[in-house]
Amino acid sequence: MSDLNLLVVVSSTRPGRVGLPVSQWFVDAAKAHGGFQVSVADLAEENLPLLDEPHHPRLGRYQHDHTKRWSEKVAAADAIVFVIPEYNYSLGAATKNAIDYLHNEWRYKPASVVSYGGVSAGTRSAMALHAVAYGVNLFTISQQVNIPFVSNQIVEGRFDPSSTTESAANAMLDELRKVAEAMKPLRA
Numbered sequence: 001m002s003d004l005n006l007l008v009v010v011s012s013t014r015p016g017r018v019g020l021p022v023s024q025w026f027v028d029a030a031k032a033h034g035g036f037q038v039s040v041a042d043l044a045e046e047n048l049p050l051l052d053e054p055h056h057p058r059l060g061r062y063q064h065d066h067t068k069r070w071s072e073k074v075a076a077a078d079a080i081v082f083v084i085p086e087y088n089y090s091l092g093a094a095t096k097n098a099i100d101y102l103h104n105e106w107r108y109k110p111a112s113v114v115s116y117g118g119v120s121a122g123t124r125s126a127m128a129l130h131a132v133a134y135g136v137n138l139f140t141i142s143q144q145v146n147i148p149f150v151s152n153q154i155v156e157g158r159f160d161p162s163s164t165t166e167s168a169a170n171a172m173l174d175e176l177r178k179v180a181e182a183m184k185p186l187r188a
């Protein structure tokens, strides 16, 4: 059994979101990979309001239960994968908001994305996440999964990945595991 925890963040909160079947596929792929204990945080269920904490998150002086719950989940992770859509050439607001809520919980952890969209495969959203991650010492790795024309790959409500997508997921998880292990002393 792996000693490293991977948190998969389902980032789209829209009713009917494609993000759910894509996340379900990725969670299964991560479990089959075997490098991590896998847990899931669905931002639709976390239901975080627009940032409503009075103090800078660096201080950890959280006033609200929703923040304390979110903090605990992220703190328990050794690595994070955000499953992200691309909205207007960038990140969805829910993802940015969820990152802004916390600070030290992200520190010295490797992260990557499963991004999806139209022709861009969510890569502009992935680059936007990279910039935000920089602010909280969350280390995005370059190995990621980018899914173009995602809606064409939803069959009866399930995501049906191409072999390229499956290989990309395994390559990303291999690298994420390596970096999570190497950064462990920094998180101690």
Ligand SMILES: Cc1cc2nc3c(=O)[nH]c(=O)nc-3n(C[C@H](O)[C@H](O)[C@H](O)COP(=O)(O)O)c2cc1C
Pocket: 012, 013, 014, 016, 017, 018, 019, 020, 085, 086, 087, 088, 089, 090, 116, 117, 118, 119, 120, 121, 122
């Ligand atoms: C507000 C909004 C903005 C969008 N902007 C983009 C975009 O910039 N690039 C893109 O490839 N797709 C864009 N799309 C299409 C999404 O890729 C597609 O709707 C996808 O299903 C969204 O993910 P979700 O269903 O998990 O929310 C946009 C969709 C919405 C709702």
